[in-house]
Amino acid sequence: MTAKTTIRGxxxxxxxxxxxxxxASALVLAACEPIQTGASSGSTGQSIDPSQxxxxxxxxPGGAPDLDWLARSLTNSARMAAADAQGATIDVRVYNxxxxxxxxxxxxxxxxxxGAKIILGPLFADSANAVGNAMAPRGINVLSxxxxxxxxxxxxxxxxxxxxxxxxxxxxxxxxxxxxxxxVVAEDDAAGQIGAQAIQQAIQRNGVVMAxxxxxxVSREGIDxxxxxxxxxxxxxxxxxxxxxxxxxxxxxxxxxxxxxxGVTSATVQMMGLTRWDQPSERLGLRGIxxxxxxxxxxxxxxxxxxxxxxxxxxxxxxxxxxxxxxxAAIAALVRAGKRNALTTAGLTxxxxxAGVTGAFRLNRDGTNDRALSVATIxxxxxxxxxxxxxxxxxxxx
Numbered sequence: 001m002t003a004k005t006t007i008r009g010x011x012x013x014x015x016x017x018x019x020x021x022x023x024a025s026a027l028v029l030a031a032c033e034p035i036q037t038g039a040s041s042g043s044t045g046q047s048i049d050p051s052q053x054x055x056x057x058x059x060x061p062g063g064a065p066d067l068d069w070l071a072r073s074l075t076n077s078a079r080m081a082a083a084d085a086q087g088a089t090i091d092v093r094v095y096n097x098x099x100x101x102x103x104x105x106x107x108x109x110x111x112x113x114x115g116a117k118i119i120l121g122p123l124f125a126d127s128a129n130a131v132g133n134a135m136a137p138r139g140i141n142v143l144s145x146x147x148x149x150x151x152x153x154x155x156x157x158x159x160x161x162x163x164x165x166x167x168x169x170x171x172x173x174x175x176x177x178x179x180x181x182x183x184v185v186a187e188d189d190a191a192g193q194i195g196a197q198a199i200q201q202a203i204q205r206n207g208v209v210m211a212x213x214x215x216x217x218v219s220r221e222g223i224d225x226x227x228x229x230x231x232x233x234x235x236x237x238x239x240x241x242x243x244x245x246x247x248x249x250x251x252x253x254x255x256x257x258x259x260x261x262x263g264v265t266s267a268t269v270q271m272m273g274l275t276r277w278d279q280p281s282e283r284l285g286l287r288g289i290x291x292x293x294x295x296x297x298x299x300x301x302x303x304x305x306x307x308x309x310x311x312x313x314x315x316x317x318x319x320x321x322x323x324x325x326x327x328x329a330a331i332a333a334l335v336r337a338g339k340r341n342a343l344t345t346a347g348l349t350x351x352x353x354x355a356g357v358t359g360a361f362r363l364n365r366d367g368t369n370d371r372a373l374s375v376a377t378i379x380x381x382x383x384x385x386x387x388x389x390x391x392x393x394x395x396x397x398x
Contacts, residue, residue, distance in 0.1 A: 044155050045141040045344035046117040050335045053089040054343070056082075056328060057111030059097035059104060059121030059131070067099065070123070073318035074145070076309065077325040078120065085332030092328060097122040101130035112138050118343045119143065120327045123320075125151050132156035141343060143327050143363075145320060150194070152367025157348065159323045161371050163198035163274055166295045169373045170243070170272050171202040173293070173387055179240035179270050181211040183233050185226070185255070186245040187218050195245035195274045211239045216255075218248050223255050231262040234269045241270040252277065256288025266291030266377075277378060284381045295373040298359030298389035305357045322357035330354045352393055359389050 048054050058078050060071040075094050082090040093116065095107035104127035108119055112135065119135060119142040122128050128144035129151040135142055136155050144151065147160025174182060182203055186196035196213070203210045212233050216226040233239050242264070246252040252273065265271065271292035277283060278296070305325065309317040333354060334342035341347040345365060353362025359372040372389040 044136075044139060045341075045348070046139055047340050048117055048335065048343055050088070050338050050340060050342065053091045054331065054335050055091045055093060055115045055117050056331060057108065057116035057119050057121075058092055058094045058324070058328075059107055059111075059119060059123075059127075060094060061099055061123045062096040063098045063103075069315075070318045070320060071096070072313075073309075073321035074121070074123075074324040076313050077317060077321040078328045080309065080312065081325045081328035081332065084329065085336065088332045088335035090328055090332050090335070092120075097127060097131075099124060099127075101127045104128075105130050105134045108134060108142075112140055116140065118331065120324065120331075121145055128156060128158075141345065141348065143348075145323050148194075149198075149368050154367065155345075157363050157367045158369060159327055160320075161297070161373075162368060163195045164201060164368065165371050166274055166373065167195075167198040167202035167243075168205060169295050170274075170293060170375065171199070171206045171208060173375045174241050174270070174272065175206050175208050180208040181238060181240045182208060182272075183212040183214070183230070183239045183242045184210065184245075185214045185216070185230060185242055187248060187251060188215050188222075189218050189248070191247040192218070192245045195247055199243050199245070199274065218251060220254060223251070223258060227255075227258045227262055230259060231264055234259075234264045239269055241272055243272040243274070245274045247275055252289070253283065253286050256286060256292075258288075260288040266293075278376070278383050284378055284383070289378055290381075291377055291379065293375055293377055293386070296376045296383075296385070296389075298372050298374060298391075300359075301355075302357055326354070326356040326358075326361065329356070355391075360392055362393060 058075065060074045061067040062071050078092045082092045093111065095111055097104040097107050104122045108131045119131060119140060121144060122131060123145045125146040125148035128142060128146050132142045132155055141155045143157050143159055145160060146158050147162050149158060149162045149164055152158045184196055184199050186192040200210060214226045214229050216222040234242060246255060265288060273292060273294040277289050277292060277294040283289065305322060306317060331342065334347050339347050349363050349365050353360055361369055361371045363369050374385050374389040375387040377384050377386055
């Protein structure tokens, strides 16, 4: 999430990452076809008759003006996917989950009473967690739009791209290109610490070395105080890459500019970021991020999706709209394959995954997800893809 800066002093803060989903696929878009079939046995969730309409409850946020566009985008995208579902009938019913857990649970309960076989949404992690708990005794799985892996598990799956997924992609690429000693730089807020944990786990998973950690307050003074330590580590010869969480929007420009002033750029030690360094576009000219690495979704099908959406609804979709399309389209693909267990854990977690609006993705049995990502850099103010996202889970990058 972005953060504004005050004229002087500390950065102002907004509610951390755990509250919101990730911020944040044929002339006729046909995303989420199964890349292959087959799933393990034993699961939770509802069995269905794939020859009959399958009722999906879509829980969208509402109750505040800044959520209206997002709620509308999620709704329209789900309906697009249902209309595209040739060979399966998906009955999408929309419920306003508000922005608090109690409302979300009430709406999910109403949906279940009315025959919903699976819940798509809600957006906020605390609401998704509450809905999951409420639906568990009824054997209903929940595909949340959140990217908070802490709520994943049991009958709750997260559709948003997680810090763990991004961290693993970048650390693996670093290892493959000879950068095996990685220093972590993180904010001391909730999002920064979740991100730092994801990076540390990716370092361990890929068998590389954690070459130090610097944790800073989310303020100018806090960042200024930690730069000398990062500079010393970068110049020691014992660090190949510096991996920054930089989740608060104002942190990245201030931190990287300060490091550049101290002689630390990707020309001397590889800089890496857990968040999108190309958004907003004003960032592209920042000197401190030139040559740095970050991850991008595979957008080869996204332009088609956005064009179709604009033609149908007269406006651009929200960035999270693709999650709603992917969720419904994945369900439709499994139903179309004649799977009675399409909405169970076994059905949803097929190893090969699906081809989605922003690339291949799959749901894991622990409720998390894997999403195909490209590794990108910024050179001369322009985004350059260093390693394209694989098209399936049999290729590189996974």
